Amino acid sequence: MNSTINVKKFGLAVGITIALLYLGCMLVMTTAGPEGSVKFFNSLLHGLDVSTIIRMDIPLWEAGIGLVETFILGWLLGACIAGFYNISIKNNKHFNKK
Secondary structure, eight states: OOOOHHHHHHHHHHHHHHHHHHHHHHHHHHHHHHHHHHHHOOOOOOOOOOOTTTTOOOOOHHHHHHHHHHHHHHHHHHHHHHHHHHHHHHHHHHHHHO
16 A cells, blocks of 8 residues: 655655754864865765865854755755655556556
8 A cells, every 4th residue: 555755744854854964064064174074075975075165164144044045955855755756656546547
C-alpha cells in the first residue's frame, strides 16, 4: 500500500536539516579559523581549493540572512520532493488499475 508524504512537514524537515548544516558550517569556520576551514572544505569538496574564495569576516546579520535563505530553499526543495513523490504515487495507482 502506497502512502503520500505530508508536503509541509517534509519541507520543514528538509529545511531544518539544511539549516543545521549551515550552522555546522558556521561552527567550523568559527572554531577552526581560516587555515582549518580551508583544510576542512578542501577535503569535503574533493580537492576544490577554497583558499582564494573563503571569506572569514562575515557579519552576524549576513550569516542570519544566509541561514534564513538556506532554510527557505531547503523547505522548497523538501516540498517539491514530497509533491513530486505524491504525484507519482497517484499516477502509479491510475496506471495499475488499467
